[in-house]
Amino acid sequence: TRYSKSDDALLLPLIENLCDKRATNGYRRITAHLNRQLKSGEHAFVKVNPKRIYRIMRLNNLLLAKHTGRVGDNRAHEGKVITLHSNTRWCSDGFEIGCWNKEKVRVVFSLDCCDREVMSYV
Structure with a gap:
């Protein structure tokens, strides 16, 4: 069984809207923007926990791809710096x-x- 609170359905459109506007933001930044938006008083929530936002975003496939630390196989560094001309590096x-x-x-x-x-x- 999937865990969900009844208020998650109310938060999901707000999260999706923020994700559409800020496609490169992770769940922590989305949480900060959402809490700032909720603080303005338009909604029934006072503040939302980042773990809850992470869970909602994970269940709805809104999370960014995890960073593995590798830039790419085409930029592998073997420890040699090659320059073609003098006085360039x-x-x-x-x-x-x-x-x-x-x-x-x-x-x-x-x-x-x-x-x-x-x-x-x-």
């Missing part, structure tokens, strides 16, 4: 060497990513 790094006399030697440099030439160092 640079990188920089620095390191510090502690000496026996407690002094420190700091080195900072910048490289051209195409030919790995050191452009500058300090």
Whole structure:
């Protein structure tokens, strides 16, 4: 049996309307917009719990697709940065060497990513 409260039928059109206007918003943002709308006093509700909105949206297929963290297989990064021409992409790094006399030697440099030439160092 599916769980539903009697007032869910009253909330569903309001949620669908917000989802139509804000197609990229998840249930938390929809809840915030809905509570702001309910606060204006047009409806019988005072405030709605995000878990309830999540349940209503899940039962009516209104949720966004879950983010998996992967951008796509066509953008897989193997750890190599390739540039076709010099002077289009640079990188920089620095390191510090502690000496026996407690002094420190700091080195900072910048490289051209195409030919790995050191452009500058300090």
